[in-house]
Amino acid sequence: MSNPNIIADPILAGLAGGWKVIDCAGLASDRVMEADVVIVGSGAGGGVSAEILAKSGLTVIIVEEGALKSSKDFKMREADAYPTLYQESAARKTRDKAINILQGRTVGGSTTVNWTSSFRTPTPTLDYWQNNFGLKDYTSEALAPWFLMMEERLSVSTWLTPPNENNDLLKRGAAKLGIPAAAIMRNVKGCWNLGYCGMGCPTNAKQSMLVTTIPSALNHGATLLTHARAERLTIRGDKVETLVVVAMDATGVAASGRRVMLRAKHFVVAGGAINSPALLLRSSVPNPHGLLGTRTFLHPTVISAGIFAQRVDGYAGAPQTIYSDHFLETHAVGGPIGYKLEAPPLHPLLLSTTMAGFGQAHSDTMRQFPHVHGLLALLRDGFHDQSKGGTVGLAGDGSPVLDYPITEFVWDGVRRAHLSMAEIQFAAGAKSVQPVHERAEVYTSWDAAKKGISALQYKEHITRVVSAHVMGGCTMSDDARLGVVGANGRYHGLANLSVHDGSLFPTSIGANPQLSIYGITARLASLLAQELTGKPAARLVA
């Protein structure tokens, strides 16, 4: 147990103060409940929607598949954090198992475990949405007040502490090559600069949904169901009548056998890309053009590991405080695929499973752990005919399966990303660099790396590809031939169903998506609150 005198725990305090939280793992019998609005998911989209709707005077029930954890549970241990806080123990995979996906499954969703990187939706991305999906309200200017409101609400600000060595090496290497790099804004308040954001913030400094919007919604009378898996919506005519919820057991692995039926005037689906389209597919919602689940994007992410003479200690200090968009900006948005560079946190379990090979060669790398520098490149998918993303479907048991073929167009970007990262790492003084590819060698010079990487065969399984950003699958467009959800977040063909999460995005964002989800869903939830109450929606304040 951490010393309760050091860290105040807002979750324990709220529960003691009478929050309505039901752990469905403990249900002794089936239940029926009712509210104005039922929200599926407590992550970025669900959390923001819950606070706005509850503050606007509506009764709200939030449905979360994961458990309610708090700072007292966040012990900075990967072995505990991944099984308890992530979808599928942080080992969710695409259908062919070529891409490993990190997504949260806990109250607060991925915001509880993300690395705090905050970017407004880039203007080229919004321009693409306007030109290709008719989203005329989605301009940088029109969205600015919503981003500003959420930045203030979640303490998004410039991180003034010097970057850790892992990030500073990106800055120094890029500077040597004349490549611009800049500081990343972070949603933190009183951050201790520990570096364990991915295991749940032990000091409640990260302004995730867990410590901001969800507590506020609960303070305004909302009800939170945990260990509650949204199974399907039942539909009559053009209206959703009920959400059928399956209670999970306390381990979160299997259903307990209990069910909860939720009735509401309006339903908001915010289970995150993959789970939101899957719920809608299980519910047989209208899907006249077969678009539901298609255009699911991942920011396919590849990694390069450098070894430095000095200690890097990539596990210590705030992760991802420096970035470079140079390789997004040097090509037109519709040209060869571009990529964003960042420096992720390095912890033993995640790094060791990510690094290629086994036995002696693998252990030789791990023995240099404090000297390892990690760079990642996240590829901006969804802006080209050869980059249409993946498709969410259902397995026989109803669970989601994401089929994401990696095209030659994307592999071309992977190779260029490996080259760019190696060049920056050598420019920063790396003794050696190894891109994460089963056939890559440990290159000891930029020349050797350039030759080696240029000769590598790029295909699935031998190239390590991961994702921490799932977007799309419920594409937003007022044209029903282009998207399943209107520009106002309302599902086409159903009168009382909205989607408020990253699955709305018609492409990937081209930046870490949390602030895009906060700002855009704040707007959608405010429109919805106004429509349901007939009064202006409540504003969120810090």
Add this chain to the structure above:
Amino acid sequence: MAANRRTFLKVGAGAALTLAAGGGLYRYLHPAGPLQRFALDGDAKAALEAIVPAMLAGVLPVEPGARALAVSATTERVHQAIRGLQLPAQKEVQDLFGLLALAPARRLLTGVAGGWTRATDAQVGSFLQEWRFHRLAMLQTAYHALHDLIIGSWYADPASWSAIGYPGPIKELA
């Protein structure tokens, strides 16, 4: 060992068929029912205990007693990690170990002829290397599953941290 390896390579061309046949036999012996939690027993446990030292070559203690303890503790952590997966994923891993436990499948897909308890690290390392680059995606993904489960279980353990110079999280909050 060289002979086994060559035999294995030769049957590589027919491996898809073999795998299908092995899978069929496995399903015949373990008819489909409701999804259940992963269980590690008998030859499946022996297979994992043989694969762990090859995957972790270079980090396990050299002294036989300490080494046996480390293998057994890692095997148990892998077991627990699998039991934390969602049930459909647990079944996939169960099927993999079910296949590894079948003698004909073991011989044809891994080249390990004489049973898991008698397999050498070199024999196991050799089949892992084959699977790593195998043209059958199923064997490649099986390699990655074993890689992530075993290596992840090793480095998740605080006992492994001092050897890699990782001090662990801040003590005041841990």
